[in-house]
Amino acid sequence: MSPSLVSPGRPAEPKIDRSLTLHLRGDWGGANLHRVCGWIAQELADRCGSRTRIATWNSRGYSDAVRAVGHGEVHVALTTPAAFAAAALDGRGVYRDESFPDLRALGVVPQRDRLVVALHKDLGITTFAELRQHRPMLRLATSVHDGVNHVGLAAHEVLTRSGVDVVGWGGELLEDERPFESLDHVKEGRANAIVHEAIMLPVWQEIGCDLNFLEVEDDVLAGLNDDFGWPAAVVDDHHFPGRAAFRTLDFSDFLVCARADLADDVAYAIAWVLGETRHIIEGQYRHLAPERSPITYPLDPVTIGKAPIPLHPGAARYYDALPTA
Structure with a gap:
């Protein structure tokens, strides 16, 4: 049996006599x-x-x-x-x-995790307002939007409520199940945008210098919280190379x-x-x-x-x- 951490004043250690x-x-x-x-x-x-x-x-x-x-x-x-x-x-x-x-x-x-929206710096876009104005052709990596995968679900809600139509603007969605494939799409140049989580993974530091991370707008975050109970959170200063703190969807x-x-x-x-x-x-x-x-x-x-x-x-x-x- 693993050593117990119980000390005086701690809750009683369980003992279930029956087999489960x-x-x-x-x-x-x-x-x-x-x-x-x-x-x-x-x-x-x-x-x-x-x-x-x-x-x-x-x-x-x-x-x-x-x-x-x-x-x-x-x-x-x-x-x-x-x-x-x-x-x-x-x-x-x-x-x-x-x-x-x-x-x-x-x-x-x-x-401690966050869902982040990032675009390649070559696009010259740093806000959702600029994204809506310029409507670039995006090759956006994210997870599948199938009603099960929470990343794909959240990405769809954030983009739709922010007035972003990747396919309607002539772009393409690169959809996978796990973050590793999505991050590889960016790292290897197949994608010029990404919406994803797992921000503690080292590969984010590798690709982060080439990306602009967009702050999700207040009305979008408020709507997600009101409708679904999804809270907002802050990405800390310099979590990504050179990026100041910004608000986005909590994914913790x-x-x-x-x-x-x-x-x-x-x-x-x-x-x-x-x-x-x-x-x-x-x-x-x-x-x-x-x-x-x-x-x-x-x-x-x-x-x-x-x-x-x-x-x-x-x-x-x-x-x-x-x-x-």
Whole structure:
């Protein structure tokens, strides 16, 4: 069993005598959501009956993960960005055909990320107003807009609400599932524009000097927040080479979600794992600076418990037991 971080005054370590069979849902298989699932599975199994089995299913980590939990296909799933799941509670946006009011949070794994819009400097465009005025022919790299991929969904909403019509202006959308392909399109000259996230990836520093990053306009950000609960955020000064701070769409955090009918002791145990064995996952990222890490460490149990959807009562029992400052 992994060493416990419990000390006097900390929430009680869980012990589930029965053996569990649980299904988790992560990402495509080789990224951060799967890694978090592996951490949860290891530490949870250590504290359950000896015949416990925990499987992690492949996923895309977007609305498909939320629906899988809502339909009872899996017990726990991770989705990102965390705030996008709130629309599932009352059936807004991509969930307008089916709401999931029983969706509950077990915790949030912090990842500071943003969705950014960038154009090659050769186009000479630095604002959305200039973009609308000049209507250049763009070869824009982003993710697929299929109602599942949150990057493609957000890119479509930001561009449409900003009055940008890539195809109508004679341009082309280069659509892929993951950020790596989109970034490669820019790096290798196939794209002269990009709308994407994962801004901590090193390749952004390689291509950033050739790009102008556009601030998303206030009315667009306000509309996205009003309609879907998608918050705005700031990209810090010089996160990208030579670029001052600017506002755009927040794309932060991994939401660990379940349904309200997940057993209370299991929900408590998973929340406890997130908060009290955080050194396990932090150790996998400490070779990276926190601002360049896919998980923004050091993790703080209080912050982990701040979710955009209601906490599962079992998980809330753990966060409520945390010592106050």
